Amino acid sequence: MEFVQVVSVSSLKGGVGKTTITLGLASAAFAQGLRTLIIDMDPQSDVSAALASRSTHGFTIDTVLKAATKKNVRQAIIPSSWTGPTDVAVDVLMGSQSSxxxxxxxxTKNDLWRLEEALVLVEKNYDLVLIDCPPSFNALTQTAWTASDAVAIVAEPGLFSVTAVHRTLLALESMRQQMSPRLRTAGVIINRYRPDSREHQFRMGEMDQLFGQHILSPTVDETLTMQQATGAATPIHRWPGELAQTLAQKFDLLLRQILSENRG
Ligand SMILES: Nc1ncnc2c1ncn2[C@@H]1O[C@H](COP(=O)(O)OP(=O)(O)O)[C@@H](O)[C@H]1O
Ligand SMILES: [Mg+2]
Structure with missing residues (x-):
């Protein structure tokens, strides 16, 4: 890829699967041979806990947001446990509760630009940067979005998701106007879908009607396999079984759509 693409994975609700989707997309990128950096912006630091291969001796996203110096950024980034036979690997910019x-x-605008400043220092090393965001439209999410080209919204097919997606799209529009004209919507990823649930079918119909052009296809079903692979911090592309392969292909398709430039 010619330029690095920076994609925030967001939802204004917790527990919908941001971390799961971030790891699924990273797995697709890894399988494609994209040099990938995952930034753990969520104070819960689930991605870091899953992927960290060693300690960064206190250098984390917190240090980077205090001062975006070369030293701070380099020390806070470590190779994950996902490595391949070539030099293609997935790196992690470590999260921290103190973020x-x-x-x-x-x-301030300076606060919001800090991550962008930090990324400029390392972005030539990567084809793709994925940011696992906290579950609200707080200053950390705003900082992540300011550094991003696109935001992928994660939603469950539930009662409150319609409002959450609507609020996220409005927040995105306001960030685009005030901070970052280049910011685009990468679309809405529906996660934890249960095809045999009447309720889920109904909610999907509702989401399609309201946000049609924004909903990405395919949806990610709720499966034990997804949960197991994430729990074991293993790329879904390397998890055994046919179901894992189907899921892996879904993430390939989702990543391709997210990285295509011409979405609105
Ligand atoms: N598609 C899925 N199928 C099964 N379990 C899932 C799926 N997506 C998420 N989960 C589970 O739901 C819980 C919350 O997901 P997580 O990715 O941690 O959400 P978030 O990062 O938004 O808080 C985790 O236990 C995770 O394993
Ligand atoms: Mg999470």
Whole structure:
């Protein structure tokens, strides 16, 4: 790829599968041979806990957001446990509980630009940067979006998802106007879909009607395999079984759509 693409994975609700989807997309990127960096912006630091191959001796996203120096950024990034036979690997910019300190009520423009500043220092090393965001439209999410080309919204087919997706799209529009004209919507990924659930079918219909052009296909079903692969911090592309292969192909398709330039 000619330019690095920076994609935030967001939802304004917790537990919908941001981390799961981030790892699924990273697995697709890894399988394609894209040099990938995952930035753990969520103070819960689930991605870091899953993928960290060693300690960064206190250098984390918190350090980077304090001062985006070359040293801070380089030290906070480590290779994940996902490595291949070639030099293609997935790196992690480590998360930290203390990143919550940057979740301040009135961030300045300088605060919001900090991650972008940090990325400029390392982006030539990557084809793709995925940012696992916290579950609200807080200063950390705004900082992530300011550094991003696109935002992929994760939603469950549930009662409150319609409002959550609507709010996320509005928040995106306001960020685009105030901070970052280049920011685009990469679309809505529906996760934890149960095809045999009447309720889910109904909610999918509702989402399609309201956000039609934004909903990405295919959806990601709720499966034990997905949960197991994520729990074991293994790329879904390397998980055994036919179901894992089907899921892996879904993430290939989703990544391709997210990276295509001409979505609105
Ligand atoms: N498609 C899926 N199938 C089965 N379990 C899932 C799926 N997506 C997420 N989960 C499970 O739901 C829980 C929350 O997912 P997670 O990715 O941690 O959400 P978030 O990062 O948005 O808080 C985890 O236990 C995860 O394993
Ligand atoms: Mg998470």
């Amino acid at each position: 919550a300190n940057h979740d301040i009520p009135n961030p």
